[in-house]
Amino acid sequence: MTIRYPNGKKYIPVQRSARVDNKNLSFSNRGKTLEDELNETNEYYLANNQAVIHKKPVPIQIVHVKYPARSAAVITEAYFRSPSTTDYNGVWKGKYIDFEAKETKSMTSFPLQNIHEHQVEHMKNVTEHAGIAFLLVKFSALDRYFIVPYEYFEKKWERMIAGGRKSITLSEMEEISIEIHAGFNPRLDYLSALDSYLQKPGIETIERQENL
Amino acid sequence: MTIRYPNGKKYIPVQRSARVDNKNLSFSNRGKTLEDELNETNEYYLANNQAVIHKKPVPIQIVHVKYPARSAAVITEAYFRSPSTTDYNGVWKGKYIDFEAKETKSMTSFPLQNIHEHQVEHMKNVTEHAGIAFLLVKFSALDRYFIVPYEYFEKKWERMIAGGRKSITLSEMEEISIEIHAGFNPRLDYLSALDSYLQKPGIETIERQENL
Numbered sequence: 001m002t003i004r005y006p007n008g009k010k011y012i013p014v015q016r017s018a019r020v021d022n023k024n025l026s027f028s029n030r031g032k033t034l035e036d037e038l039n040e041t042n043e044y045y046l047a048n049n050q051a052v053i054h055k056k057p058v059p060i061q062i063v064h065v066k067y068p069a070r071s072a073a074v075i076t077e078a079y080f081r082s083p084s085t086t087d088y089n090g091v092w093k094g095k096y097i098d099f100e101a102k103e104t105k106s107m108t109s110f111p112l113q114n115i116h117e118h119q120v121e122h123m124k125n126v127t128e129h130a131g132i133a134f135l136l137v138k139f140s141a142l143d144r145y146f147i148v149p150y151e152y153f154e155k156k157w158e159r160m161i162a163g164g165r166k167s168i169t170l171s172e173m174e175e176i177s178i179e180i181h182a183g184f185n186p187r188l189d190y191l192s193a194l195d196s197y198l199q200k201p202g203i204e205t206i207e208r209q210e211n212l
Numbered sequence: 213m214t215i216r217y218p219n220g221k222k223y224i225p226v227q228r229s230a231r232v233d234n235k236n237l238s239f240s241n242r243g244k245t246l247e248d249e250l251n252e253t254n255e256y257y258l259a260n261n262q263a264v265i266h267k268k269p270v271p272i273q274i275v276h277v278k279y280p281a282r283s284a285a286v287i288t289e290a291y292f293r294s295p296s297t298t299d300y301n302g303v304w305k306g307k308y309i310d311f312e313a314k315e316t317k318s319m320t321s322f323p324l325q326n327i328h329e330h331q332v333e334h335m336k337n338v339t340e341h342a343g344i345a346f347l348l349v350k351f352s353a354l355d356r357y358f359i360v361p362y363e364y365f366e367k368k369w370e371r372m373i374a375g376g377r378k379s380i381t382l383s384e385m386e387e388i389s390i391e392i393h394a395g396f397n398p399r400l401d402y403l404s405a406l407d408s409y410l411q412k413p414g415i416e417t418i419e420r421q422e423n424l
Contacts, residue, residue: 046337049340051341052334052337052338052341052343054296054297056268056269057268057269057270057271057272058269058272058274059269060269060270060272060274060287060290062270062272072291072292073291073292074289074290074291075272075287075289075290075291075292076288076289077286077287077288078272078286078287078290079284079285079286079287080284080285080287084266085266089301089302090301090308091308091310091338091341091342091343092341093341093342094307094308094341094342094343095306095308096302096303096306096307096308096343098303122264125258125264126264126303128261129263129264129303129304129305129306130303130305130306131264131303131306
């Protein structure tokens with residue numbers, strides 16, 4: 001059964017990662033959720049002293065709590081809230097890193113309804129304060145992963161706001177992002193990919209060509 | 213009734229801040245929780261384009277969720293989890309900011325049992341990755357607020373580990389921290405205080421004297 005936010009967005013339980021910890025981290029371990037892959041990656045980064053990046057807890061509105069005599073408090077009524085920021089943030093080489101991770105089953109495009117307006121605003125704010133904000137998108141049916149820097153995502157979002165298409169096509173995705181490949185350890189080396197992106201102005205060339 | 217974590221730590225509900233938004237933000241508005249004060253401050257920083265700093269959601273272990281036919285999913289069983297990181301983080305002038313905020317009713321010392329070992333480890337990691345980690349401590353009975361940079365907190369923590377006292381006395385606090393004063397807007401201008409701390413090597417002088 002799929003758990004959903006009031007707005008229809010799919011909820012991936014927090015505790016799932018704990019259950020996966022003991023699994024064999026085989027290179028060909030398909031069918032993992034993106035959250036599992038990122039947790040493994042972030043644990044690797046932390047253990048190898050590369051970065052301190054964590055997933056934020058799922059935001060919950062607590063309504064009722066019970067206090068049994070000799071045991072822990074139990075929350076008996078609570079609701080999922082829409083996130084006002086992104087899922088992951090932390091520090092890497094002194095830089096502030098902030099991203100949202102999304103999976104799509106589509107083989108042709110990434111639907112923008114996966115992202116909340118508040119999250120877009122948050123990524124914009126982060127970018128303005130010299131933080132590094134991006135989306136990490138997994139096309140699960142294709143086993144392909146893309147890092148979309150906020151600046152490029154923003155253009156597609158604004159196109160939608162202006163009445164244009166409500167998704168980023170796969171070929172657009174290939175153009176505006178850095179593709180990363182799942183490996184063994186770290187599972188999804190998004191920081192290395194980001195590092196080369198930040199050092200080379202490669203993608204900006206594409207942008208300039210588009211503007212000609 | 214006080215809500216507590218399994219380890220006895222007091223839980224302050226997330227939704228409280230929403231209820232406070234319409235209150236008069238008077239300078240002399242005593243009795244606010246530190247969380248309220250920090251939420252106001254962070255909203256001010258965001259609105260005035262100074263920083264993007266948010267409180268993380270309270271970590272919850274979800275056990276059961278119900279799906280009523282035509283309404284939102286309801287969490288019917290969940291537990292509070294111990295936080296593995298700090299409560300607040302974000303970006304300020306491109307720098308990664310990370311802190312834990314704690315209130316004490318004591319008039320003489322700050323009990324170290326207020327802090328989890330995981331949180332200390334996290335702050336240590338942040339510092340090693342060139343982020344700025346600190347504690348923000350409120351002595352609520354005294355209406356006094358202190359920023360304790362991680363480097364200074366660490367010494368008191370290690371003293372406890374080595375079998376020494378389990379708290380930081382008020383006079384020690386005055387020595388190792390930057391005191392901030394509650395104001396109107398922003399309510400608790402911790403970033404200005406941090407700014408002057410980072411620019412002046414004042415506190416390090418104390419440290420050097422201690423080591424003589």
